[in-house]
Amino acid sequence: MLPSALALLILIGFTASPTSGDSEDPSPSVYLSVCGKNITPDAQSFANNFVDAAEKISQNIKTSGFGTSSSGDTLTVFVLGQCYSYLSPPNCQLCFDQSRSRLPSCYPAVSGRIYVDGCFLEYSDRNVETDSVDSADAYACSNITVEDRIRPVFSKSTAELMGNLTGEAGRKADYSQVGSVTVAPDLTVYGMAECWRTLNVTGCKDCLEKGRANIVGKCLPAGGGKAMNAGCFLRYSVDSFYANQSSSAGGGGGDSSADRGCVGPVLQYAGNLSRQYAADRVVPSASSRRLLATDLISCR
DSSP: OOOOHHHHHHHHHHHHSOOTTOTTOOSOOEEEEEEOSOBOSOHHHHHHHHHHHHHHHHHHHHHHSEEEEEEOSSSOEEEEEEEOTTSOHHHHHHHHHHHHHHGGGGTTBSEEEEEETTEEEEEESSOOTTOOOOTTOEEEEOSOOOOGGGHHHHHHHHHHHHHHHHHHHHHSTTOEEEEEEEEETTEEEEEEEEEOTTSOHHHHHHHHHHHHHHHHHHTTTSSEEEEEOSSEEEEEESSOTTTTTSSTTOOSTTOOHHHHHHHHHHHHHHHHHHHHHHHHOOOOOHHHHHHHHHHHHHTO
16 A cells, blocks of 8 residues: 555655754754544545645745644645744744654644644644643653752742743733743753744633643752643743754754755655655655655755
8 A cells, every 4th residue: 555645754754864862963852742532534635635734834934933724625634833932044944844744643643733842833633723721731841950959949930930931921912932030150040931823812821821830830840841732832941942042053063054954955855755645646766765865864
């Protein structure tokens, strides 16, 4: 049996991408992937609609860091994607490409969402633009610890920081805010709070409050925490995560803007191969897949 368009996307992703254990991998880290339990009755049509909907928002992601789209008259697929406000355009494009290549691992489920280091992407058989919180909301706490002597002030300062950030984000037009607080001469806490732009003010505030309560109430005094809800993402950390990604030059480790400019077109080529299959049912040759892998490796 020939693979579906999304199965092909998965195949291309595994063939072309370095493994997550590679310390030289420039790809953004995946924090969480959530797949729905229901299965589509028409795998091929749903796959084609996903590929088309994801492609529709790619230009908006490139220009504004945000996009929504849908595809298909029957078995309609809705897609929502957003880069976090602190991400530079090159990093945003790389993050979207990474999430678009990873999210099809949920296939053939009718819904899935993925939280990547810098962006969020979701697809569903229903419009998810107003989803704020749901039963799949999650949080994760870091295993980094702070010294016993400063834990009380660290916890108090971090809780206040996240309270301020969630309040400010809920009042801003773009629903996003980053900030930091110095706890000790050698210790600063960095935080962010951001809702998806499709929410209304009430939905954003509800989402932020749930996320804040989880990471403040259940993660502190750990050195980091993330809240991954249906309509928002929150994070605090002793690492300057947003400062490292806010410039086009990015952080260290060889992750230059030239590297990212190379990876984007290669992943776009992967998408072109999958769309070719969706349109013509022509499976890319082994040589095409090897070329794709070689090109991506050369970007590193």
